[in-house]
Amino acid sequence: xxxAGWLPWTITGFTVLCMVVPMIVIIGTxxxxxxxxxxxxxxxxxxxYANIFQREQFPRSFQFSLLLAVFSTLVSLTVGMLxxxxxxxxxxxxxNAVAAAINSPLIVPQVVLGMGFLVLLAQIxxxxxxxxxxxxxxxxxxxxxxxxxxxxxxxxxxxxxEAAVIHGANRFVAFVRVxxxxxxxxxxxxxxxxxxxxxxxxxASQFLTWDRTTLxxxxxxxxxxxxxxxxxxxxxxxxxxxxxxVVLAERWIGLETVTG
Amino acid sequence: MSLVASAGGADRxxxxxxxxxxxxxxxxxLLVPGALVVATFLGSLVVAGSISLRDANGAxxxxxxxRFFTDPFYLDFLWRSLRIxxxxxxxxLLLGYPYAYVMARSAPPARLALTLILVIQxxxxxxxxxxxxxxxxxxxxxxxxxxxxxxxIDRPIPLLFHEAGVALGLILVPLPFMIFPIYSVLKNIxxxxxxxxxxxGANRSRTFLYVTLPLSLPGILAGVxxxxxxxxxxxxxxxxLGGGYFNMIANAVFEQAMAVLDKxxxxxxxxxxxxxxxxxxxxxxxxGARSRRAER
Numbered sequence: 001x002x003x004a005g006w007l008p009w010t011i012t013g014f015t016v017l018c019m020v021v022p023m024i025v026i027i028g029t030x031x032x033x034x035x036x037x038x039x040x041x042x043x044x045x046x047x048x049y050a051n052i053f054q055r056e057q058f059p060r061s062f063q064f065s066l067l068l069a070v071f072s073t074l075v076s077l078t079v080g081m082l083x084x085x086x087x088x089x090x091x092x093x094x095x096n097a098v099a100a101a102i103n104s105p106l107i108v109p110q111v112v113l114g115m116g117f118l119v120l121l122a123q124i125x126x127x128x129x130x131x132x133x134x135x136x137x138x139x140x141x142x143x144x145x146x147x148x149x150x151x152x153x154x155x156x157x158x159x160x161x162e163a164a165v166i167h168g169a170n171r172f173v174a175f176v177r178v179x180x181x182x183x184x185x186x187x188x189x190x191x192x193x194x195x196x197x198x199x200x201x202x203x204a205s206q207f208l209t210w211d212r213t214t215l216x217x218x219x220x221x222x223x224x225x226x227x228x229x230x231x232x233x234x235x236x237x238x239x240x241x242x243x244x245x246v247v248l249a250e251r252w253i254g255l256e257t258v259t260g
Numbered sequence: 261m262s263l264v265a266s267a268g269g270a271d272r273x274x275x276x277x278x279x280x281x282x283x284x285x286x287x288x289x290l291l292v293p294g295a296l297v298v299a300t301f302l303g304s305l306v307v308a309g310s311i312s313l314r315d316a317n318g319a320x321x322x323x324x325x326x327r328f329f330t331d332p333f334y335l336d337f338l339w340r341s342l343r344i345x346x347x348x349x350x351x352x353l354l355l356g357y358p359y360a361y362v363m364a365r366s367a368p369p370a371r372l373a374l375t376l377i378l379v380i381q382x383x384x385x386x387x388x389x390x391x392x393x394x395x396x397x398x399x400x401x402x403x404x405x406x407x408x409x410x411x412x413i414d415r416p417i418p419l420l421f422h423e424a425g426v427a428l429g430l431i432l433v434p435l436p437f438m439i440f441p442i443y444s445v446l447k448n449i450x451x452x453x454x455x456x457x458x459x460x461g462a463n464r465s466r467t468f469l470y471v472t473l474p475l476s477l478p479g480i481l482a483g484v485x486x487x488x489x490x491x492x493x494x495x496x497x498x499x500x501l502g503g504g505y506f507n508m509i510a511n512a513v514f515e516q517a518m519a520v521l522d523k524x525x526x527x528x529x530x531x532x533x534x535x536x537x538x539x540x541x542x543x544x545x546x547x548g549a550r551s552r553r554a555e556r
Contacts, residue, residue: 004365005464008358012374015355018432019381022392025402029395037395039402083294090287098291101298108305109493109537111510112530115517116304119311119527139301142294192383200385203495203510207517216387223391223500232395235388242383246376255375259440 030232048233072137080145114207129212141194152186185253312527324528345491356438364446429497445479
């Protein structure tokens with residue numbers, strides 16, 4: 001007997017199946033030896049994994065997506081930390097408006113963002129996917145990093161930082177040496193959110209593909225043109241990567257920190 | 261993990277500098293880089309808004325909006341997106357609420373497993389998740405092959421590539437957006453309240469209906485808003501599970517901008533979508549504020 005009752009458990013079991021079975025099927029299908037999308041797989045081979053590397057668009061776009069995600073995460077953490085310190089440690093005029101402005105990209109549909117960036121960047125003459133997507137992903141990730149960092153800073157008592165200042169550290173050193181180590185779980189969690197948001201983004205990013213494309217865009221394009229298990233093989237690698245990140249997050253900081 | 265919550269709102273009692281450091285220009289200086297990011301974002305909306313107000317020759321005009329709101333072909337993209345969001349969101353809620361409830365009430369190992377499944381879903385690209393659904397529900401997917409193998413059908417049932425197939429994706433894919441906000445409200449409800457209701461003679465369903473459910477309404481509202489907006493503005497799911505037979509409004513924007521290359525019309529459609537989104541959020545906010553007043 002458990003505290004939730006049989007009906008919620010039954011529905012939860014069904015929902016779990018709806019989420020887990022597709023993942024299992026996509027992983028299983030990636031090992032087919034022929035080009036049919038059979039599950040359970042017919043034969044066993046790693047041909048489709050080899051095919052990922054023969055199609056140069058996948059390694060190339062993966063590299064670009066990774067570069068973009070790492071860059072967006074680092075910049076978003078830096079900018080987000082400055083905003084979070086201002087929002088959590090100071091009283092100033094217009095504070096609520098600033099918080100609302102930072103969050104506002106979240107309520108704007110992705111196609112509207114993509115469309116807006118396409119037009120804006122074309123008008124000021126930037127037709128570089130690297131610059132365009134870096135700016136777009138910064139806009140998309142900042143609300144998450146600021147929210148997580150504000151929450152961590154609010155929990156951390158400023159008196160510890162003040163104690164360091166009283167003992168002779170300047171404010172910057174006190175922040176870096178005392179506050180930052182203490183809010184490390186928040187920083188890691190903000191970094192994970194920013195990285196995943198950037199790496200997975202498809203809908204807004206597809207407007208800015210002048211000279212480069214990201215991995216989700218290449219997967220989408222391949223999936224709509226070809227029917228062989230290559231997409232299953234890439235998806236399996238991505239699911240392994242995601243699971244790795246999630247398991248590491250659970251080990252380091254606990255999933256409750258991530259889910260809030 | 262409430263995605264629409266405010267970024268500010270730090271605890272007023274802790275985390276604030278005492279003494280003179282809390283005043284002056286410092287907070288504004290710290291906000292400069294963030295302000296540049298926000299300015300880029302707002303600038304993009306202003307520029308898109310301004311080109312949407314031009315006719316084919318570049319003169320100021322409402323002709324793009326007139327075209328969108330009078331041509332049934334284009335207006336139908338908005339209508340069908342609203343329609344599918346209206347009936348998919350409650351089903352996501354019906355699947356998601358019990359999940360959140362079980363997660364909040366179960367022992368740590370089960371809770372961890374349910375959280376892990378959900379976080380992996382949340383962190384996996386929509387493109388991958390939609391593709392996985394094709395492998396399950398497509399004409400050649402495991403569901404159809406199982407039914408064929410059992411001899412229950414003699415040709416595959418087309419479960420995808422029409423409105424119901426897109427709805428299936430829109431019900432399943434945004435589940436984490438529904439579950440997390442409800443879970444974070446449910447786990448903070450005092451379990452004493454439920455015990456008290458039970459000790460006063462309420463059975464489990466009465467306790468749920470009169471105690472737990474009303475207290476979890478804020479979580480339900482947050483989840484419903486997130487999922488409704490996800491459905492309304494979906495691109496990947498109609499694109500992949502609709503297979504071109506059921507495009508929604510986001511697909512129409514992309515097609516006008518990148519295939520037809522009519523950026524002014526694409527901008528007008530996207531601004532209309534933005535206005536609909538903001539109007540809905542305002543409406544929900546107003547209803548929420550009114551019901552909170554009524555409680556007092």
